[in-house]
Amino acid sequence: MPLKAFRGPKVWLWRWRRNPLKRRADMMEAWLVLGVWLLTVLTGVLSGLAAAGSIEHGLARERAEWRPAVARVTEKAPGKANSGDQVWAEVRWKTADGSSHTGQARVAPGSGAGAPVTVWTDPQGSLVTRPASVSQAHLRAGLIGTLVGVSAAAVPFVSGMALRGRLERRRMADWDAEWARLGPQWGRTTG
Numbered sequence: 001m002p003l004k005a006f007r008g009p010k011v012w013l014w015r016w017r018r019n020p021l022k023r024r025a026d027m028m029e030a031w032l033v034l035g036v037w038l039l040t041v042l043t044g045v046l047s048g049l050a051a052a053g054s055i056e057h058g059l060a061r062e063r064a065e066w067r068p069a070v071a072r073v074t075e076k077a078p079g080k081a082n083s084g085d086q087v088w089a090e091v092r093w094k095t096a097d098g099s100s101h102t103g104q105a106r107v108a109p110g111s112g113a114g115a116p117v118t119v120w121t122d123p124q125g126s127l128v129t130r131p132a133s134v135s136q137a138h139l140r141a142g143l144i145g146t147l148v149g150v151s152a153a154a155v156p157f158v159s160g161m162a163l164r165g166r167l168e169r170r171r172m173a174d175w176d177a178e179w180a181r182l183g184p185q186w187g188r189t190t191g
Contacts, residue, residue: 036160048149079109095125
């Protein structure tokens with residue numbers, strides 16, 4: 001037998017139906033749940049979009065400012081030629097203003113002194129990684145935006161759950177008090 005047979009008909013917006021047994025705490029909980037869900041969704045979406053936009057903007061700025069430069073290996077790189085993986089070696093390059101810089105870059109194993117290697121530099125001439133492509137930037141921004149959105153949405157959600165738990169404890173305490181007052185009357189018989 002399907003499980004739905006035991007649950008009865010689904011009633012939309014049941015928290016706002018008229019009911020003589022509904023208490024003030026029930027209405028407070030209904031509005032709290034609605035407010036928390038709205039705040040959770042808005043917080044998650046807006047913070048996720050803001051973070052994704054910020055990441056996209058930063059990565060676009062890197063693509064616009066960072067430039068490739070030809071650097072030269074300063075001394076023979078370790079390893080055998082054609083062995084596959086790249087190794088770290090010291091390289092020297094010149095910036096647009098003519099100043100010379102040195103740093104570590106990945107090169108083919110066994111590269112001789114003076115071998116050219118393409119490196120990426122920022123506007124100050126410092127070594128940087130290759131900037132993210134447009135598709136990589138979209139993926140990165142989407143993932144970070146999602147993570148930030150979910151994390152930000154957790155704050156109002158958890159706060160709402162804590163408030164709802166407090167309302168539930170208060171409602172149970174009220175029920176206990178009423179039961180203590182009315183429960184003994186049920187045990188009496190007329191006679």
